[in-house]
Amino acid sequence: MVSALNEDRLFPTDPEQRSIARRLYEAIKDRPIISPHGHVPIDWFAEDKHFKNPTDLFITPDHYVTRIMHGHGVPFSELGVGQKHFTDEQSRNAFRLLGKYWYAYAGTPMRYWLEDSLANVFGINKPLNEDTADSIYDELNELLASDDFTTRKLVKRFNIGFISTTDARADSTFTSRLAPCFRPDRYLEVDRVDWVQLSDKLGESAGVDTSSYEGFVEAMRRRRLFFKQHGAVAVDHGVDPSHEGNWSGDTTRLSDDEAIRLYDKARRNSLTPDEARRLHAHLLNDQAKLAQDDGLVMTMHPGVMRNHYRKHLVMYGPDCGGDCPMPADWSHWLRPVLNEYGENPDFHLVAFTMDETAYSRELAPMAAYYPSLYIGAPWWFLDAPESILRYYEDVVPYAGFAKLSGFIDDTRALCSIPARHDMNRRLTARYVSGLVADHRLSYEEGEQIAIRSVAGQPSEVFKL
Known part of the structure; x- marks a missing residue:
């Protein structure tokens, strides 16, 4: 049985609105991908490599995929996570497990992305299940060994105009614009x-003594400029360390004397928990202050408890899917930085959240008011079709389309980049088609x- 993807997937069921969505989608579907925030390894761009096998491409690096199987009792070790020596037979068995538990992905965005990747990248339309896993694995293996499916060939096929990784290095020889x-x-x-060792290393990289607060700020200023000179457009703040603490996005500023006093205590490892939170908020505020001079976009995505299962943090390391959203x-x-810098149109602060109740309650009203604030696209727990449509419904009536960040894919899985962007383009066409069908916009305005x-939008917000 062959099941090709339906060309009208994610479009409205109403025939008139669906027709409008089709036209809107045609206007945007082939435009270059702009990806200002992602996690794919920079080595995939720097060198033209072959993926070892389908598991290496689709399963092991993608915690979106592995966390679902783990939730049904599959150990991460059987999926290649944290395994230095994962044999070909183990990789094949991991793909068999994906087929076995394919039913568990029904209704999830992971299933959508995987089916889109299999069909549109590799031309495989047969349903994935326990019976077909081996044959699909063999087809993929043969394609991945060919010269047409190397890392660089795939990126070129995906029509990526700009992509930013979380790696410190950038490769200027590639056709896509790649930024750190x-x-x-x-x-x-x-x-x-x-922390003392880390601050010392920061100082060494910048050529500044960071034993004082003033030196630390100067080292930050220089490192930010270094990244900008190498193509960076943004400074990203997850605001959630992997140790015991869970920082908020507080940006309350201290007096100069208090900042110096607490910094000196931090150098002596003698901060109380409350003092550590207060100094962290001040140093985060410093990042906004530095952005007034260097112009780098400030992105924030606090509000998550990382590595919820401590045993797996020890066994497999971070980023294996054991994270939980928290209220924002x-x-x-943001009141301190927006009161200080919110009217500066050259300062761009993009607020991403995993707490979707914050969209209409806080982010949209604030973004409508402050020139510097933009609302980050739905991501990470909120990147399902339903969540993306709710995002539009929550933020557009308050702030309008012009205060949105544009889509970001936030992925470690190379082939999900075009799948995620295409999904968002279909949903954008769907939402806008409703405004056109309701005669709130002309078709020309909607397009x-x-x-x-x-x-x-992403070009302007991220100053590309």
Whole structure:
């Protein structure tokens, strides 16, 4: 049985609105992908490599995929997670497990992305299940060994115009514009046991003595400029360390004397938990202050408890899917920086959240008011079709399309990049088609909004 993807997937069921969505989608579906935040390894761009096998491509690096099977009792060790020596037979068995538990992905965005990748990248339309897993694995293996499916060939096929990784390096020889991203969280987590060593290393990289607060700020200023000179457009703040603490996005500023006093205590490893939180908030505020001069976009995505299962953190390391969203308090967190810098149109602060109740309650009203604030696209627990449509419904009536960040894919799985962007483009066409069908927008206005959401909006927000 062959099951090709339906061309109208994710479009409205109403025939008139579906026709409008089709036209809107046609206007945006082939435009270059702009990906300002992702996690694919930079080595996939720097060198033209072959993936070892389908499991290496689709399963092991993608915690979206592995966490579902783990929830049904499959050990991560059987999926290649954290395994230095994973044999060909083990890789094949992992793919068999994907087929066995394929039913568990019904209704999830992971199933959508995987089916899209299999069909549109590899031309495989047969249903994945326990009986077909081996044959699909063999087909994929043969294709991945060919010269047409190397890492660089795939990226070129995906029509990626710009992509930013979380790696510190950038490769200027590739056709896609590839940028690094500065992630200074570990230097702000002042109660880490290794924080003094980390701050010293920051100083060594910048050529500045960081034993004083003034030196630390100067080192940050220089490192931010270094990344900008190497193509970075943003500084990203996850604000959630892997140790015992769970920082909020608070940006309350201290007096200069208090900041110096607490910094000196941090150097002596003698901060109380409350002092550590207060100094962290101040140092996060410093990042916004530094952005006034270097122009780098400030992105924040706090509000998650990482590595919920401690045993797996030890066994497999971070980023294996054991994370849980937590409530956000954006109104209080951002008030200090927005009161200071919110009217500066050259300062761009993009707020991402895993707490979708914050969209209409806080982020949309604030973004409508402050020129510097933009609402980050749905991601990480919120990147399902239903959540993306709720996002539009929650934020557009308050803030309008022009205060949105544009889509980001936030993925470690290479082939899910085009699948995720295409899904978002279909949903954008679907949402905008409703405004056109309701005669709230002309078709021409709707088409311009759809085009801007794919091209103009992310380019402007991230200053590309």
